[in-house]
Amino acid sequence: MGHDPTKLRVVLTVTYSAVTVAVSLMLMGRGILHEWPDFVHTTYGFPLTWGVHVTETFTGPANFWMVDTSALLFDLLFWEVVAVALPLASLLLVPGARTRSRGPRGPDPRPRTEQRLDLNKER
Numbered sequence: 001m002g003h004d005p006t007k008l009r010v011v012l013t014v015t016y017s018a019v020t021v022a023v024s025l026m027l028m029g030r031g032i033l034h035e036w037p038d039f040v041h042t043t044y045g046f047p048l049t050w051g052v053h054v055t056e057t058f059t060g061p062a063n064f065w066m067v068d069t070s071a072l073l074f075d076l077l078f079w080e081v082v083a084v085a086l087p088l089a090s091l092l093l094v095p096g097a098r099t100r101s102r103g104p105r106g107p108d109p110r111p112r113t114e115q116r117l118d119l120n121k122e123r
Contacts, residue, residue: 013087024079
């Protein structure tokens with residue numbers, strides 16, 4: 001049994017996309033706590049900070065959110081490109097990565113090496 005390189009590339013592309021989506025969700029939803037003496041807050045988002053949850057200010061306890069929807073949109077677009085567009089582009093642009101139809105093929109690009117009978121050869 002031989003390995004089909006096209007199927008292998010598709011499997012690797014789908015696996016890469018699934019792992020990248022999981023990692024991106026973890027990074028976008030991971031909070032980093034910042035504890036300063038007069039301002040305690042948690043920031044969310046990677047590579048851009050799209051959310052801040054403030055829990056304490058210099059006036060006392062607080063509980064409010066600041067959400068930047070444009071930063072959230074850019075984060076989603078960034079991870080979409082990393083997770084889906086890059087592997088798809090590599091799958092489509094790399095030579096020999098596309099699947100071939102099972103219809104009739106064109107001429108074989110490899111030169112044929114046929115053995116010829118040499119009648120001038122001495123026995």
